[in-house]
Amino acid sequence: MTTPGHNDNTDWLRLDRPIQCQTCGVRTTSLCAAMPESDLGRLHAIVSHTNFAAGRAIFYEGDSALNLYNVTAGVVRLSKLLADGRRQVTGFLFAGDFLGLAFEDQYSYTAEAVSDVQLCRFRRNDLTTLFDDYRDLERRLLTMASHELATAQEQMLVLGRKTAAEKLASFLAMVGARTHAEETIQLPMTRADIADYLGLTVETVSRTFAKLVQMGLIRLQTAQTIVVRDADRLAELADAGEG
Amino acid sequence: MTTPGHNDNTDWLRLDRPIQCQTCGVRTTSLCAAMPESDLGRLHAIVSHTNFAAGRAIFYEGDSALNLYNVTAGVVRLSKLLADGRRQVTGFLFAGDFLGLAFEDQYSYTAEAVSDVQLCRFRRNDLTTLFDDYRDLERRLLTMASHELATAQEQMLVLGRKTAAEKLASFLAMVGARTHAEETIQLPMTRADIADYLGLTVETVSRTFAKLVQMGLIRLQTAQTIVVRDADRLAELADAGEG
DNA sequence: CGCTGTCTTGAGAGTCCTCAACCGTGGTGG
DNA sequence: CCACCACGGTTGAGGACTCTCAAGACAGCG
Numbered sequence: 001m002t003t004p005g006h007n008d009n010t011d012w013l014r015l016d017r018p019i020q021c022q023t024c025g026v027r028t029t030s031l032c033a034a035m036p037e038s039d040l041g042r043l044h045a046i047v048s049h050t051n052f053a054a055g056r057a058i059f060y061e062g063d064s065a066l067n068l069y070n071v072t073a074g075v076v077r078l079s080k081l082l083a084d085g086r087r088q089v090t091g092f093l094f095a096g097d098f099l100g101l102a103f104e105d106q107y108s109y110t111a112e113a114v115s116d117v118q119l120c121r122f123r124r125n126d127l128t129t130l131f132d133d134y135r136d137l138e139r140r141l142l143t144m145a146s147h148e149l150a151t152a153q154e155q156m157l158v159l160g161r162k163t164a165a166e167k168l169a170s171f172l173a174m175v176g177a178r179t180h181a182e183e184t185i186q187l188p189m190t191r192a193d194i195a196d197y198l199g200l201t202v203e204t205v206s207r208t209f210a211k212l213v214q215m216g217l218i219r220l221q222t223a224q225t226i227v228v229r230d231a232d233r234l235a236e237l238a239d240a241g242e243g
Numbered sequence: 244m245t246t247p248g249h250n251d252n253t254d255w256l257r258l259d260r261p262i263q264c265q266t267c268g269v270r271t272t273s274l275c276a277a278m279p280e281s282d283l284g285r286l287h288a289i290v291s292h293t294n295f296a297a298g299r300a301i302f303y304e305g306d307s308a309l310n311l312y313n314v315t316a317g318v319v320r321l322s323k324l325l326a327d328g329r330r331q332v333t334g335f336l337f338a339g340d341f342l343g344l345a346f347e348d349q350y351s352y353t354a355e356a357v358s359d360v361q362l363c364r365f366r367r368n369d370l371t372t373l374f375d376d377y378r379d380l381e382r383r384l385l386t387m388a389s390h391e392l393a394t395a396q397e398q399m400l401v402l403g404r405k406t407a408a409e410k411l412a413s414f415l416a417m418v419g420a421r422t423h424a425e426e427t428i429q430l431p432m433t434r435a436d437i438a439d440y441l442g443l444t445v446e447t448v449s450r451t452f453a454k455l456v457q458m459g460l461i462r463l464q465t466a467q468t469i470v471v472r473d474a475d476r477l478a479e480l481a482d483a484g485e486g
Numbered sequence: 487c488g489c490t491g492t493c494t495t496g497a498g499a500g501t502c503c504t505c506a507a508c509c510g511t512g513g514t515g516g
Numbered sequence: 517c518c519a520c521c522a523c524g525g526t527t528g529a530g531g532a533c534t535c536t537c538a539a540g541a542c543a544g545c546g
Contacts, residue, residue, distance in 0.1 A: 080400045082483045088400040101389050108393040131382075138381060139374075145388040146344050150351040152395035157323045157331040159402035160442030164534070191493065199403030201535060206494055223493060223542090240325050407502070434525065447502060449526055466510095466525060 020044065024120075029096040030070050034140035042133075046126040052113040058099075061110045065102040067121050071095055074117030075188045078109045079196065089197035091151070092189065094178045100124075101145060115188040159199045162240065164208045167198040169238035172218070172226060183231075187224040263287065267363075272339040273313050277383035285376075289369040295356040301342075304353045308345040310364050314338055317360030318431045321352045322439065332440035334394070335432065337421045343367075344388055358431040402442045405483065407451045410441040412481035415461070415469060426474075430467040 021032060021044040035043050049072075052058055058069065061080060076093040090109055093099055099111055131138040158170050171194060176185045187194070195205045212218045217234045219227040228234060264275060264287040278286050292315075295301055301312065304323060319336040333352055336342055342354055374381045401413050414437060419428045430437070438448045455461045460477045462470040471477060 078396075080396060082400070082404060084483060086404040086483070088403045090396040090399045101392065104389075104393075109396055132378075135375075138385065142381065142385050142388060145385060145392060146347075148392055149344065149388060149395060150347070152392060152399065153321075153323060153333040153352055156333045156395065156398060156402060157325070159399055160331045160439070161325060161329040190491095196403070202493080203495085203536085204534060207534095210494080240327060240329070433523095444503060445525080446504085446527085450502090453526080 021047065021120075024072060026070065026072050026096040031098055031137065031140055031144065032070070034136035035134060039134070042130065046130065047120045047122055049118065049120050052117045052119065054113055054115050054117075056113050058111040058113060058117075058119070059107050061107055063107050065100060065105060065107045066124060068100040068124055068127055069098060069111075069119045069121050071097045071099070072118045072120055075114040076117055077112050077114045077189065077193060079112070080109050087196045088199070089193055091155070092175070092178075092193075092197070098141075098144060101141075101148070114193065164198075164200055164204050165211060166237055166240050167200065168194075168205065168208045168212065169217070169234050171198060172228070173235060173238045176228070183228050184221070185226040185228065187226065191223075264290065264363075267315060269313065269315050269339040274341055274380065274383055274387065275313070277379035278377060282377070285373065289373065290363045290365055292361065292363050295360045295362065297356055297358050297360075299356050301354040301356060301360075301362070302350050304350055306350050308343060308348060308350045309367060311343040311367055311370055312341060312354075312362045312364050314340045314342070315361045315363055318357040319360055320355050320357045320432065320436060322355070323352050330439045331442070332436055334398070335418075335421075335436075335440070341384075341387060344384075344391070357436065407441075407443055407447050408454060409480055409483050410443065411437075411448065411451045411455065412460075412477050414441060415471075416478060416481045419471070426471050427464070428469045428471065430469065434466075 021027065021040045022037075024030075024032065027033065032040070032043055052074075058076065059065075059067075071093050073095055076097070076099060077089055078091040078093065078099065079087055079089045081087050092114065093111075100107065102108055127137075158167055162170065172185060175181070175187060179186065189197075191202045191205050194200075195202045198205070200208075209218075209220065212234075213220060215233075217228070217230050217237070219229055221227050264270065264283045265280075267273075267275065270276065275283070275286055295317075301319065302308075302310075314336050316338055319340070319342060320332055321334040321336065321342065322330055322332045324330050335357070336354075343350065345351055370380075401410055405413065415428060418424070418430060422429065432440075434445045434448045437443075438445045441448070443451075452461075452463065455477075456463060458476075460471070460473050460480070462472055464470050
């Protein structure tokens with residue numbers, strides 16, 4: 001429906017992080033949390049740190065799934081395409097998230113850097129070997145996959161049953177939560193990305209932003225800097241009285 | 244949007260199956276495939292077989308996630324609700340599928356029997372214990388979770404970017420594949436279930452069935468017995484030239 | 487300072503929804 | 517035995533939300 005794009009908003013980049021597992025920023029929240037402090041060396045030995053500039057592809061749907069990645073900085077976009085160009089963004093990943101789980105031999109989606117991104121990469125074979133010694137590592141991966149699954153189901157509810165305004169409110173709530181935003185939410189992705197994530201068009205996203213502004217729920221400082229003016233009503237709109 | 248319902252189509256029920264792990268019908272395709280033949284006794288020791296009549300709930304969103312289930316016969320519906328009654332069906336499960344993966348302490352969705360259903364139930368604690376002795380069991384669960392994730396992302400594409408006709412074609416393809424249907428597809432679920440699965444209304448589902456008939460792609464033997472007349476064009480419509 | 491890509495805004499159209507009536511089937515009970 | 521009821525499914529008319537097409541505004545960059 002819309003074509004992939006990127007912006008060069010670099011607020012999400014923290015390339016100044018030390019690239020040692022011991023001091024990694026997502027050490028406690030990511031896969032590696034399952035490794036004892038003392039054995040981090042073994043993890044560090046099989047990991048390689050890589051950067052992707054905004055807009056670059058990390059891998060494409062159909063590629064051989066050789067690696068598993070951990071996002072340590074930046075924002076990643078997962079998407080699937082139809083032949084006629086219609087695109088569905090299935091998720092946005094932030095620091096601490098992992099990607100590449102495809103226990104077939106191929107990735108089932110495309111992963112691209114929305115902002116400049118820093119990743120640590122594991123070869124699946126290496127990781128499998130490490131699983132033999134560290135049971136918790138595998139167990140943690142299963143836990144994280146379960147979270148992903150719950151998130152995916154939540155997104156199906158958004159896509160299938162929410163209105164444009166509810167979708168956008170849900171989206172803002174998600175980004176706000178994932179980026180620990182208080183009042184000001186920074187959006188690293190374009191309107192096209194948001195549209196393809198919510199099953200809308202760019203125009204509708206734009207118009208719906210305007211509507212939320214008019215309702216007094218938010219204010220647009222710039223197109224990608226959203227100031228929340230009424231968090232309660234925004235949240236209410238987002239879950240439409242969920243549960 | 245629509246209210247849960249059920250029908251008493253019992254074609255999906257095979258309660259005459261022996262309820263021994265050794266002779267279980269899904270032995271080779273399900274979680275248990277990871278257990279060596281000789282040790283099935285240990286699995287059988289911690290499993291209990293249960294039946295649910297069509298329409299009955301297996302568990303509700305928010306319930307403590309004490310059990311993990313394996314579907315051995317029948318069809319299960321997973322769904323999430325909004326407070327105003329809007330419902331999203333996030334998946335249908337068939338023989339060999341598992342459910343209950345919620346490594347939080349609560350299920351994140353409701354599971355209900357569409358047809359009469361036969362399940363085998365594991366207590367999560369028992370299963371975790373068994374994981375210590377059988378690594379493959381845990382690994383297999385991770386593999387199955389990965390499949391689920393890929394399926395969920397595929398469904399997001401359907402919900403976000405496909406038209407009503409494409410949605411219904413995708414749905415028929417899915418049910419056909421999962422039930423090993425050749426030409427005649429049996430639908431155990433109601434139009435309301437299908438609507439809530441595809442993010443449509445009952446009326447639109449009904450009208451779209453009529454449209455597919457008119458296009459010569461299918462024929463309705465009864466409301467729940469669909470005869471495929473042009474499998475190629477139906478598949479083409481379903482994936483809209485996917486990939 | 488003009489270019490390119492993104493975002494916004496407008497007008498009209500279309501797909502799908504809402505509301506409503508009707509049909510068919512299966513179960514129930516008088 | 518059959519009328520009745522309940523539920524699921526179909527069909528129709530009108531409306532609403534979102535999309536399409538189009539043009540203009542804005543911002544970053546060479």
